[in-house]
Amino acid sequence: MKIGIVCYPTFGGSGVVATELGISLAEHGHEVHFITYKQPVRLELISHHIHYHEVSVPDYPLFHYQPYELALSSKLVDMVKLYKIDLLHVHYAIPHAYAGFMAKQMLQAEGINVPMVTTLHGTDITLVGNHPFYKPAVTFSINNSDVVTSVSQSLKDDTLRLFNITNEIDVVPNFIDISKHVNPYTDCQRELMAEPHERIITHISNLRPVKRTFDVIEIFDRINKKIPSRLLIVGDGPDKSAMESMCIQKGIHEQVAFLGNSNEVGKILCFSDLFLLPSEKESFGLAALEAMASGVPVISSDTGGLPEVNEHGISGYLSKVGDIDDMAQNAISILSSSSELEKFKKQAKEVAAKFDTKLIVPKYEELYEKAMSHLVQV
Numbered sequence: 001m002k003i004g005i006v007c008y009p010t011f012g013g014s015g016v017v018a019t020e021l022g023i024s025l026a027e028h029g030h031e032v033h034f035i036t037y038k039q040p041v042r043l044e045l046i047s048h049h050i051h052y053h054e055v056s057v058p059d060y061p062l063f064h065y066q067p068y069e070l071a072l073s074s075k076l077v078d079m080v081k082l083y084k085i086d087l088l089h090v091h092y093a094i095p096h097a098y099a100g101f102m103a104k105q106m107l108q109a110e111g112i113n114v115p116m117v118t119t120l121h122g123t124d125i126t127l128v129g130n131h132p133f134y135k136p137a138v139t140f141s142i143n144n145s146d147v148v149t150s151v152s153q154s155l156k157d158d159t160l161r162l163f164n165i166t167n168e169i170d171v172v173p174n175f176i177d178i179s180k181h182v183n184p185y186t187d188c189q190r191e192l193m194a195e196p197h198e199r200i201i202t203h204i205s206n207l208r209p210v211k212r213t214f215d216v217i218e219i220f221d222r223i224n225k226k227i228p229s230r231l232l233i234v235g236d237g238p239d240k241s242a243m244e245s246m247c248i249q250k251g252i253h254e255q256v257a258f259l260g261n262s263n264e265v266g267k268i269l270c271f272s273d274l275f276l277l278p279s280e281k282e283s284f285g286l287a288a289l290e291a292m293a294s295g296v297p298v299i300s301s302d303t304g305g306l307p308e309v310n311e312h313g314i315s316g317y318l319s320k321v322g323d324i325d326d327m328a329q330n331a332i333s334i335l336s337s338s339s340e341l342e343k344f345k346k347q348a349k350e351v352a353a354k355f356d357t358k359l360i361v362p363k364y365e366e367l368y369e370k371a372m373s374h375l376v377q378v
């Protein structure tokens with residue numbers, strides 16, 4: 001099957017999952033075409049099974065904001081016709097499903113019918129759901145997709161609550177290639193980041209308020225007062241500067257390292273003992289799953305899809321949003337005993353294995369067949 005994948009090419013979870021999905025589909029023998037404005041960050045290999053097509057947006061002085069949706073829909077039409085793409089899989093309702101629908105309409109006018117699968121990832125629903133201005137477009141895009149998937153049951157429930165959805169939504173969780181998280185390092189070089197007696201705690205996100213990044217600092221501060229530790233913060237975003245100031249004010253700046261957007265997440269997780277994710281909202285929690293796959297237990301909030309990923313008392317602990325005391329106490333209970341820590345590390349890997357690529361990607365292939373059969377029926 002020839003599959004066109006539309007996604008955001010950034011460090012965010014939706015782009016990572018879409019890219020990993022495309023790579024896995026290519027390994028299954030499908031021909032995959034990534035269509036976006038920049039090569040996805042996780043897409044390192046272009047081959048005869050994997051192609052990348054850049055969407056260029058001409059700079060017209062007439063427009064205050066350049067029309068990306070128009071450029072994307074036109075590019076989709078061209079690529080479907082040129083490469084005879086069988087199916088479009090768009091990640092995010094807005095703008096991608098909206099642009100995909102317009103492309104479908106233009107192609108139908110030329111007698112070409114291509115089904116579209118839309119995957120909802122989170123902020124396209126929860127964020128847009130708080131902005132009624134976009135609600136009609138989101139509702140229309142979802143209801144006019146041939147197949148709709150959601151990365152968690154929680155996100156599906158939010159979608160049905162916020163929008164008037166008449167389409168069926170299939171829950172297909174995010175996934176991870178467990179084989180890539182088998183520790184490839186004979187020596188993690190842990191001594192580069194911490195003393196032998198210190199624990200290493202990690203947080204990975206885009207450092208936005210929704211991630212409750214200041215809670216990360218507060219939780220670490222409480223842990224560090226009981227157990228000597230280091231905090232590694234991976235990612236960049238609007239909260240970074242204030243987080244750095246907060247660390248200085250608390251006198252813990254020498255124990256905290258801001259590593260920015262890193263391509264060495266695997267190595268960072270290799271020498272991590274605990275992962276913090278106290279988010280306000282989290283439609284799935286891919287960063288938590290990646291940590292668990294690397295054998296790093298997770299302390300997280302119980303919001304959104306996180307309870308579907310982080311099993312309380314097994315792969316880590318869940319707490320109410322904002323309950324930094326409970327999160328710190330749970331973290332200390334794991335870190336204070338080497339045997340307890342090793343138990344949680346083992347269990348985190350076992351839970352993560354439930355989301356292995358080999359188990360999840362076939363579900364997408366089944367839905368592609370469903371979308372194709374829907375096209376035949378129509």
